[in-house]
Amino acid sequence: MSGLETIPVTELKGVGSAVAEKLAKLNIYSLQDLIFHLPIRYQDRTKVVPIGRLRLGDEVVIEGDVIGCEVVMGKRRSLLCRVKDHSGTLILRFFHFTAGQKKQLESGKSIRCFGEVKRGSFGYEMFHPEYSLADEFTTTTESAQLTPTYPLTEGLTQIKMRSFCEQALERVTPYNVIEWLPESIRHQFQLPPLVDSIHYLHKPPAEADTELLASGKHPAQFRLSFEELLAHQLSLISKKQKAKLERAPIIEEEGAFLEKLIASLPFQPTKAQQRVFQEIMLDLSSGHPMLRLVQGDVGSGKTLVAAMSAATFIEKKRQVAIMAPTEILAEQHFNNFKQWFEPLGVEVAWLVGKLKGNARASQLESIANGSALIVVGTHALFQDSVHFKNLSLAIIDEQHRFGVHQRMALRAKGIDGKLQPHQLIMTATPIPRTLAMSAYADLDCSIIDELPPGRTPVTTIAVSDQRRHEVMERVKVACNDGKQAYWVCTLVEESEALQCQAAEDTAIRLSEALSELSIGLIHGRLKPQEKAEIMGQFKQGNIQLLVATTVIEVGVDVPNASLMVIENPERLGLAQLHQLRGRVGRGQAASHCVLLYKTPLSQHGKVRLGIIRETSDGFKIAEKDLEIRGPGELLGSRQTGLMEFKVADLQRDKAMLEQVQSAALLIHQSHHEHIEPLLSRWLPVQQDYLNV
Template identity: 50%
Template sequence: MSAIDSPLDQRPVNSLKGAGPRVAERLLRLGIRTVQDLLFHLPLRYQDRSRLSPLAALCPGIETWVEGQVLDAGISAGRRRSLKVWLGPVDLPTGEMAFGQGLLLRFFHFSAQQAAAFRPGERLYCYGEVRQGPQSLEMIHPEYRFQRGDPSPLSAHLTPVYPSTEGLSQRQWWALTEQALVLLERWPLAELLPPEVLAPLGLPGLNDALKFIHRPSLGTPLAELAEGRHPAIRRLAFEELVAQQASLRRLRRAAHTLAAPVLVGDGRLVGGLRASLPFQLTAAQERVIAEISADLKQPRPMRRLLQGDVGSGKTILAALAALQVVESGHQAALMAPTELLAEQHQRNLSQWLAPLGIAPVLLAGRHKGREREARRQAIASGEAQIVVGTHALIQEDVVFRGLGLIIIDEQHRFGVHQRLKLREKGRTQGLHPHQLIMTATPIPRSLAMTLYADLDLSVIDERPPGRTPVITRAVPDTRRDEVIERVRLACLSGRQAYWVCTLIEESEVLECQAAEETARELQARLQGVRAGLVHGRLKAQERDAVMGEFAAGRLDLLVATTVIEVGVDIPNASLMIIENPERLGLAQLHQLRGRVGRGAVESYCLLLYHPPLSEIARERLAIIRNLTDGFAIAERDLAMRGAGEVLGTRQSGVLQLRIAQPLRDQPLVAPAQRAADVLLDRYPEFVTPLIDRWLGEREHDGGV
């Protein structure tokens, strides 16, 4: 079958007129390879281009078509060179109208040929937003076309505005999608959701929904489209959620067909650690460790996500789980994203486990030569019963004797394939290792159930006793001198402090420069205070070395970018300053704040903001001041910013939804989960095509 005759999911987008190599390359940036991909690239918003407004009826703030004739045109030198075109009514003789009473078209980017085309008397249509200028009403860079026998530009439907990339105009999007819709008439996409799934929701068919979304009829409420409430948008969101849930449920079912070692243990080591702890586990910790222990005793691999707010005590649960594994004659491995965090885990585990005769082995990138070989041999022989490491654990020559449990800390910092590599190292004689994934990033339960439906979920929703909540204050940067003095007093009294630099501009380079300048300023002003600097452009070894000095108490002040938000545990640090907190999300602010308040001393977090604050920024800072529960904060963050921003687009292995929005479409999640089960049980032939349609190469393969 040729590309021209193929179905739309196989038909390359470059088969469309106007989609040559350069345009196809730009479409590929947006993940558009086929005509079907193009159809699933939905508009951001819509414009009503069905009206032609008289010049005399214009007012600021409206977007509309106008018709007029050129009265005069010229290039203005001014502060910024621009082409100005005065437009008057078409029925007015040239020169009979004062310029201030017409409409001024202003172009800042133009060619000489373009300027010459605006001759007095030429008639044209213009579309744009009307603004109030210093002399008259204006349109800045309007769309326009000359009236030279062309038909009226008025649209018979709402006009879509597509999310785009550099080099692709809206006119090109309209031309390409117009062709795609014509092809859709000839080759409709297969309906992969049976009537018994769709009928109860009253949603339209897939092809009708696509046609409507790309060319909505006039009179359709714009708010209904913008807020995703229209049935056509709900139909696509629902199908995408069904595909996602079917993918995750298929993974879950496949995992249940695999065999895993049954790790019962005799309770000797677990009991020994419990007896030696200087604190009691909370009820939440007891509940979670019971869930993990029960999973390890099953003949199928555990796949559990453990969520716990900063300081909630996840590491002790990891230790208890690892001891149950060791009691059963197997090894446990804990993989952390940085050497600093791996060393921290190894240090904590060693303190707890040394009295039991167990010495966790650390394997990191800095281990070279004979030292590395000795550690590698200890892992291969089984002498190393508990192994802690970074990406070094997944290198080819690292072999385990009997890996029964994999614990992955801050899993979103690892790519999917890195996690799979570690899992494969535990496959022996047809058995697969158990997996425990830990995160201190609070994810609202509604979102976790949508994105991690292939995992069992455990939540530590209780703080250990004795942890003093961090006192949070918002301080304008006009009081910067007072804040610096407070840092000086804290450090000279034997405490440690963080100073976190963020910028309004989204630039890691500029952010690092700001951190360097802040470090120089603070070092000059804080005589006697030992300061260090870490940021994202330092090599990992350099960054870890500075963090190690801070952890050892040889530095009093750490100036940093947001690279420190996860995993740093310095009980002596009791003061944190966060510059420009108004540009960070609530969850990130809470993570940063969690670096202090880890000891028994009263701790403070000062949010050094730049006034004036927007209404949203004021609301965000008020939330972080008044709430200390990470899950409550995450729910508010999700409501304010949406799932994409809360999770961050860089999360490796977290499925990115194209159309559905977990918060907006929450009412569709439960029906989508039921529909996914119906497909898997009764229509298995639809499952793979549906997943391929929506997820393709992005299918969540986080490890069966």
């Protein structure tokens, strides 16, 4: 018997092509997709509550007789229907109604309604309740089960979705929803049967523990979350194992060139940098492609570790590519690598989107003939027109900003299609252990947990925007004292245009108030060349105060900047605030970050700004950020394909991750034939990703 994954939703009553398109927006194409589309909460419609016992905010069923129905004119025209039972009176209010509906709800009719109790002009009201009349219901309540509420999209109603799920459930059997978890694993981790769990979650009995269901920790939810996390884990293990079968250039020794590079630097690598470099060298000697993630807090010296790794390849005349997500960051890497490597006779090429004509052709030629051993750029590096002679190491900065396919495209530029380049991935966004165990299980992780000497801690204070004039005065004093400052304007709306407008307005106001200072402005709508020129002016000290949007979040290095003001910090995630703050404190001077918040600040806002004030530990901040915002935002939207769970929730379910890892290894070792069905059940879209 074929499984439910082979039966399209169009086989259900009420699903034509138009409805199928709406379901597709929820990634529902088959009956299997529908049964794994679980309720987000439940309503108890099993008991009728007397009107006299209603409380504000209750979602309840009431029954009574209609004692009046009229159209009233207020701010909006509405239909008002009074319902009375033995204990009191309630008003039903409809803003959208028909003449037929008004006639249907005439006095004397008995009605049963379900809705949320709200405060209205005449006491308690229900707005647009679901209702049925006496001839449509019996004296018993609607069902012996809780009523599910499903995630929806525009054009679908709860009633329709319940009908579709009900029809799909009627077809569920152990033969078409196959139990792919071996019995030994189900027994070891005390997992209930899959089909029972699905039925329970769509139709919990009236006596179900609603608090347990709301928390997502019911055994039936545990069962499905476990299997989904297991599928993700299996996909990453498969990817890692597949990489181990591929061949890569072998580098067995550090070589004299690395010694020459280190001798030419004005500083020595820290112990943490040396340790991480040794972990990289171990990978490079294996003959298989390295897939290593190097995490280090803002300013921990990841770039030096990347340069040391690159030096071992340059010794062998093999090419290294460094890819950054923005032109500002790419240019910074380009300047660093030029400064370190060109005095040692190594050509560094530069490839970004803005490079055109002869300049671009010249760079492409030196990349193709191998005369450029180091190539720095943005996503322009993996365009089809770019050919490397012998790309052997790809260094990817802030990898979560790139789509997975972009990273894979760079991998495909290895030597003659036979040898894969090694991959070194760097991030200054510390990744909580919970995420590392799941989103990055295909990578080996190294952590640079020591800051180089000379970095000064940044003092962070939160100030109400009612004291803006004091903050401006502080900026003036710092700049007149020879220091430089940032003034960061955060997102106003989900619109780059409005964000840039806000930054422009702020720059005008600051120029009027601080007319003696030279003030620059940088935002996302400037051309890359303009951004680079303004950053260059700021680095050289010609601009004292830089007004910026969050484009300066990653990688900008101006040691003389010792003061940062962040407007509306309550709008940003903790990790992003930590990244921004990392732009100051890069020199010897005492550095400060002022969080200029709008009043009144919510309780949630106070907690978040409190975390940033109290700690500069990126890992603690990232863990809190994960709790507050979830993994999708923390990883960046383009990477969240990995993190879009149907049932599981990484933060809620983190306690089961170690069990999931154990189960994944058991399945890999002893039940290999179960892997493919589990992946196609939970990750059909990602099969392409795994096969890249």
